[in-house]
Amino acid sequence: MSATVETLEAMERPPVSMGSRLEGELLEVSMGPQHPSTHGVFRMNVALEGEVVRKLKPVFGYLHRNHEKIGENVSYLGSMPYTDRLDYFCSMTNNWAYALSVEKLAGIEVPERAEYLRVILAELTRLQNHASLLGFLLNDMGAWGTPLMYAFREREKILDLFESLSGSRMMCDYMRFGGCRVDASREWLAYAKKIVDRFPRFVDELEQLIVGNEVVIARTQNVGNVSPELAVSAGITGPMLRACGVNYDVRKVDGYGFYPRFKFRIPLGEHGDTYDRLMMRVLEMGESVGILKQAFEQIPAGPIINPKVKIRAFRPPVGEAYGRIEAPKGELGFYLISDGGTNPYRYRVRPPSFINLTILEDMCLGHTVADVMVILGSIDIVMGEVDR
Amino acid sequence: MESLEEIKARIEAAVPGAKIDIVTNGGPSQQHSLRVDNEHACDVAKWLRDDPALRLDFCSNVTGVDWLDRTVKKTVKVKKVVDGEEKEVNETTEEKIPGHIEAVYHLYSMTHKHGPVIIRIRTSDRVENACLPSLTPIWRSAEFQEREIFDLYGVKFDGHPDLRRILMWDEFEDYPMRKDYREPDDYEYEPTPHDDVLERAKPYYTPRPQIDGAESIVEGSKPT
Amino acid sequence: MSEGIDEVLRSKLQQQGVWVSSMQELYNWGRKNSIWPLQFGLACCAIEMIATAASRYDIARFGGEVFRPSPRQADLMIVAGTVTKKMAPQIVRLYNQMADPKYVIAMGACAISGGPFKQGYNVLKGIDRYIPVDVYIPGCPPRPEALLHAFMELQRKIDEQKLSGANKAAHLDSEQPSEFPVPAFGKHDLEPPANPDVFHPPKLERV
Numbered sequence: 094m095s096a097t098v099e100t101l102e103a104m105e106r107p108p109v110s111m112g113s114r115l116e117g118e119l120l121e122v123s124m125g126p127q128h129p130s131t132h133g134v135f136r137m138n139v140a141l142e143g144e145v146v147r148k149l150k151p152v153f154g155y156l157h158r159n160h161e162k163i164g165e166n167v168s169y170l171g172s173m174p175y176t177d178r179l180d181y182f183c184s185m186t187n188n189w190a191y192a193l194s195v196e197k198l199a200g201i202e203v204p205e206r207a208e209y210l211r212v213i214l215a216e217l218t219r220l221q222n223h224a225s226l227l228g229f230l231l232n233d234m235g236a237w238g239t240p241l242m243y244a245f246r247e248r249e250k251i252l253d254l255f256e257s258l259s260g261s262r263m264m265c266d267y268m269r270f271g272g273c274r275v276d277a278s279r280e281w282l283a284y285a286k287k288i289v290d291r292f293p294r295f296v297d298e299l300e301q302l303i304v305g306n307e308v309v310i311a312r313t314q315n316v317g318n319v320s321p322e323l324a325v326s327a328g329i330t331g332p333m334l335r336a337c338g339v340n341y342d343v344r345k346v347d348g349y350g351f352y353p354r355f356k357f358r359i360p361l362g363e364h365g366d367t368y369d370r371l372m373m374r375v376l377e378m379g380e381s382v383g384i385l386k387q388a389f390e391q392i393p394a395g396p397i398i399n400p401k402v403k404i405r406a407f408r409p410p411v412g413e414a415y416g417r418i419e420a421p422k423g424e425l426g427f428y429l430i431s432d433g434g435t436n437p438y439r440y441r442v443r444p445p446s447f448i449n450l451t452i453l454e455d456m457c458l459g460h461t462v463a464d465v466m467v468i469l470g471s472i473d474i475v476m477g478e479v480d481r
Numbered sequence: 482m483e484s485l486e487e488i489k490a491r492i493e494a495a496v497p498g499a500k501i502d503i504v505t506n507g508g509p510s511q512q513h514s515l516r517v518d519n520e521h522a523c524d525v526a527k528w529l530r531d532d533p534a535l536r537l538d539f540c541s542n543v544t545g546v547d548w549l550d551r552t553v554k555k556t557v558k559v560k561k562v563v564d565g566e567e568k569e570v571n572e573t574t575e576e577k578i579p580g581h582i583e584a585v586y587h588l589y590s591m592t593h594k595h596g597p598v599i600i601r602i603r604t605s606d607r608v609e610n611a612c613l614p615s616l617t618p619i620w621r622s623a624e625f626q627e628r629e630i631f632d633l634y635g636v637k638f639d640g641h642p643d644l645r646r647i648l649m650w651d652e653f654e655d656y657p658m659r660k661d662y663r664e665p666d667d668y669e670y671e672p673t674p675h676d677d678v679l680e681r682a683k684p685y686y687t688p689r690p691q692i693d694g695a696e697s698i699v700e701g702s703k704p705t
Numbered sequence: 706m707s708e709g710i711d712e713v714l715r716s717k718l719q720q721q722g723v724w725v726s727s728m729q730e731l732y733n734w735g736r737k738n739s740i741w742p743l744q745f746g747l748a749c750c751a752i753e754m755i756a757t758a759a760s761r762y763d764i765a766r767f768g769g770e771v772f773r774p775s776p777r778q779a780d781l782m783i784v785a786g787t788v789t790k791k792m793a794p795q796i797v798r799l800y801n802q803m804a805d806p807k808y809v810i811a812m813g814a815c816a817i818s819g820g821p822f823k824q825g826y827n828v829l830k831g832i833d834r835y836i837p838v839d840v841y842i843p844g845c846p847p848r849p850e851a852l853l854h855a856f857m858e859l860q861r862k863i864d865e866q867k868l869s870g871a872n873k874a875a876h877l878d879s880e881q882p883s884e885f886p887v888p889a890f891g892k893h894d895l896e897p898p899a900n901p902d903v904f905h906p907p908k909l910e911r912v
């Protein structure tokens with residue numbers, strides 16, 4: 094080799110060849126459908142360069158249970174138990190979204206007490222959903238077991254409430270068109286109030302564990318950033334959208350139910366990273382507790398179901414309706430077309446977690462495989478809803 | 482938000498040549514929609530997204546709807562002069578509507594917090610020309626939902642970046658959400674008491690009315 | 706063989722602090738108290754499975770808390786949820802990868818027969834079409850107590866397994882298959898729609 098070196102640069106850097114470095118070698122890994130952290134039967138095909146994600150394609154359909162096809166073949170009310178099984182953490186909000194759409198389709202009024210009960214149950218659902226999500230997310234980060242146990246301890250208390258009201262822990266099937274199925278007794282409300290009053294202690298405890306925790310900060314800050322423009326264009330909704338700083342909450346925008354009567358704030362993030370998404374859940378739990386407290390104070394006595402609604406051979410008039418609510422995971426909508434028969438001509442679910450996955454690839458590019466799990470966990474998906 | 486008539490007029494001024502129909506919805510929800518022709522769908526969608534007064538930047542829901550071939554029979558009373566006398570005569574008109582698949586987009590605005598504006602585009606038939614322009618370049622959220630419509634209804638979206646089956650496996654050949662899809666034979670089927678009950682209940686139900694007063698739904702040809 | 710020990714003699718010896726056992730008893734006792742399930746959930750029932758493992762129901766009381774993400778380390782597969790046709794080949798593959806002895810609990814209506822989603826075009830009408838199932842739990846979803854009950858049933862079953870003799874346990878019998886053919890994705894359905902060696906559809910009888 095001649096001793097003449099042309100530039101300083103050439104001297105400092107060894108010549109790059111494909112053989113001496115791992116650059117250019119892409120390793121394709123299929124994560125899932127059986128994977129401890131994919132929250133069900135989700136699968137991703139990931140192309141890795143070393144440990145860095147260069148490409149990521151989600152694969153769906155491992156839990157495609159034909160909800161929509163079945164919904165078109167059973168009566169309107171017959172679909173109600175199926176909606177429980179969409180997002181199986183939040184059966185109450187699923188029921189509400191479906192009932193709301195049918196009420197729009199058929200022009201049904203809902204009595205005041207029923208609306209209050211719906212708000213109470215939806216917010217309780219939000220509490221338990223966010224609590225268990227945080228448990229799972231910390232689990233994915235390596236805090237194996239403990240946070241999940243804390244979260245499930247709280248979740249069980251709320252499930253007890255659901256069970257004593259509706260008869261089932263998870264699949265409540267509680268709402269009906271024009272109201273609710275059974276009334277809540279005074280004791281139930283008092284007991285629920287007690288549990289809600291104690292809930293902030295858990296939230297504070299969890300917040301303490303998360304906010305300043307070095308590991309959590311290192312694993313989540315600046316990981317999986319989303320810009321507000323991308324989030325809006327990709328139809329992201331729910332806490333994930335608000336973590337990017339976009340103020341859009343269907344509870345405020347549509348004002349369905351009796352939400353305009355309650356005072357609550359919408360927490361907003363700034364950076365749109367995983368840490369913001371995490372904190373969004375913590376803060377929303379605090380707001381939900383506030384709504385619940387107001388609801389317990391204001392709830393009036395009265396009927397819980399509109400007596401004019403037919404139960405047998407219920408036929409909404411010809412037409413279509415799209416109704417949506419703010420479910421814990423984002424905007425949950427039902428689109429129904431009626432041809433005047435006893436079952437819908439078209440029954441469509443707008444699943445928030447499915448659409449929130451649209452930008453999974455954009456969020457993961459350039460991060461390591463270990464981060465993919467954390468990012469996925471922070472989106473908060475439930476496969477029953479993604480694949481339906 | 483402005484009324485649909487105003488939006489329609491403004492679109493027609495902004496996108497020359499666009500053919501827009503207002504599809505009225507007679508139900509209590511009163512969510513009317515705009516039917517856009519396929520050639521101008523992309524331009525119209527872009528305009529809807531970018532117009533400063535509308536700013537429909539959030540495409541919430543994309544749905545496929547399958548309409549089979551059907552005949553709409555309408556009976557109208559007409560006054561006619563028969564033998565020098567004026568009489569009321571029932572006149573029946575028959576109209577054949579060929580089957581088609583429709584894609585419905587529900588648009589909202591996150592900037593102005595209004596909506597929904599509903600647009601629909603439809604294919605010319607259900608078998609060969611089941612093609613529609615893709616609106617994914619305009620709203621990213623349509624990406625997976627259009628793929629789902631492709632998978633379950635068999636509509637090809639021109640201009641979609643990644644049109645593959647999404648829920649069913651790749652080897653699958655049918656389009657299961659179509660109304661004329663037949664499942665593979667379930668040899669485990671057994672008659673249950675429920676069938677007898679249904680049979681006995683039949684006389685108590687009036688025959689099912691169809692949309693637009695159509696009297697019969699003719700089964701469309703099954704795609705091969 | 707435990708049958709060989711006189712029960713009266715044994716209890717007398719026990720009073721004297723001498724513990725007599727047999728290989729089979731010891732072996733089954735060890736196995737039944739450390740069943741490691743495969744960490745693998747399919748649908749709603751999986752959440753109840755997690756609840757069973759979590760604080761209130763605590764499956765650790767029965768020695769089943771070690772959920773293993775790898776089929777190579779697991780003894781028990783809890784099929785918790787709806788098995789779709791797209792997922793069925795993976796489940797059979799996972800089952801094949803588990804080391805003998807292995808057991809299967811079909812948890813919930815869906816895993817037993819397709820449950821509420823039975824009419825679905827993509828829903829398998831019971832996982833027992835492809836792999837043998839040891840314990841079935843009805844329910845939609847079964848409560849955590851039901852899963853614990855199934856777990857205890859399985860322990861009872863393990864306790865009764867024989868190490869030798871004509872009716873020895875399946876995993877000790879070299880004649881018995883421990884792997885099953887994985888179905889393939891067909892044009893309209895899975896191929897074959899059921900494994901004829903494992904699944905015998907019930908005879909229809911109409912009176």
Ligand code: SF4
Binds near residue numbers: 749785812820821847
């Ligand atoms: S049995 Fe019920 S709860 Fe369990 S997976 Fe099936 S639908 Fe879900």
